[in-house]
Amino acid sequence: MQTLDDIREGEIEHDDLSIARALEEDIIFGRLAPGTRLTEDTLLARFHVTRHFARQAIVQLEAMGIVVRERNKGATVRSLTPRQVQEIYDVRELLQRQAALWIPLPAPDELIAELTVLHEEHGRHVESGYLRGVHETNDRFHLTLFAACGNSHLVQSIELYMRLSLPVRANSMSSKESLQISHEHHRLMIEMLKGRDNWVLAQLCVDHLQPSKKRYLAYVSEN
Numbered sequence: 303m304q305t306l307d308d309i310r311e312g313e314i315e316h317d318d319l320s321i322a323r324a325l326e327e328d329i330i331f332g333r334l335a336p337g338t339r340l341t342e343d344t345l346l347a348r349f350h351v352t353r354h355f356a357r358q359a360i361v362q363l364e365a366m367g368i369v370v371r372e373r374n375k376g377a378t379v380r381s382l383t384p385r386q387v388q389e390i391y392d393v394r395e396l397l398q399r400q401a402a403l404w405i406p407l408p409a410p411d412e413l414i415a416e417l418t419v420l421h422e423e424h425g426r427h428v429e430s431g432y433l434r435g436v437h438e439t440n441d442r443f444h445l446t447l448f449a450a451c452g453n454s455h456l457v458q459s460i461e462l463y464m465r466l467s468l469p470v471r472a473n474s475m476s477s478k479e480s481l482q483i484s485h486e487h488h489r490l491m492i493e494m495l496k497g498r499d500n501w502v503l504a505q506l507c508v509d510h511l512q513p514s515k516k517r518y519l520a521y522v523s524e525n
Contacts, residue, residue, distance in 0.1 A: 319362065321345065321351065321355060322362035325340070326368060327434060329379055329468070329469075330433070330434075330475060331433050331434075331476075332472060332473070332476055336382070337378055337379060337381040339375075339377070340360060340363075340369060340377040340378065340379065341376060341377075342357060363377070367462070367465040367466045368380050368469070381469065382470065382518075382522075384519055384522055384523075387467075387470055390463060390470075391467065391470075394460075394464075394511055395508045398504075398508060399505075399507060399508050401448040401453070401457065402448075402500060402503045402504035402507045403451075403500045404452060404456075405447075405448075405495070405500065406452075407495065407497060407498045408498060409495035409496070413495065414492060414495060417447060417492050420439055420442055420443045421485070421488050421489060423435070424439040424440060424443060433475050444464070445457065448460050470515060470518040471514050473517055473518045474517050480513055480514065487506065487510045490506055
């Protein structure tokens with residue numbers, strides 16, 4: 303299993319936020335596998351910071367839901383069991399279905415335009431292989447879409463479970479075919495927003511979750 307010692311960083315200054323962002327990127331793109339230990343000493347060696355910044359970076363990652371800390375074990379990249387994946391995705395399906403059902407249709411032209419811009423940006427990143435851009439525009443697309451439901455608490459819950467499912471979602475980042483399927487789903491969502499059938503939109507939002515879940519479960523069963 304890869305460790306932090308296998309990943310080197312340049313001689314630059316960091317604070318806890320930049321360390322957390324760098325580690326988040328390593329996790330998203332598979333450079334740090336689920337279950338990898340994150341120790342303060344390896345962070346000190348990699349980023350050349352004080353122990354305070356290293357400790358705070360781990361706290362930041364734990365708050366994001368992508369790192370877990372256990373007594374006598376320290377911090378590790380979150381690894382999900384098949385049951386945990388199923389439970390998380392059961393909740394994601396409920397949340398996203400309800401949000402889609404509450405979006406007033408047809409959607410305003412301003413929302414369609416905003417999502418179209420994000421969709422086009424996402425497509426450029428998919429084709430160029432810029433995975434940070436793919437990840438960020440994907441999340442912005444979905445949070446912008448679901449914000450149209452008008453319930454900020456529901457959207458916050460959706461965002462929370464997006465973070466909790468990051469190990470699952472990250473597993474699909476290495477597959478350009480998976481990213482292209484996701485991109486096509488986004489296009490269809492925009493088209494559904496122009497119509498009047500919330501149930502079709504809601505089902506598409508649920509179906510959109512399935513490929514990454516199935517891919518992760520297959521990966522877990524093989525390892």
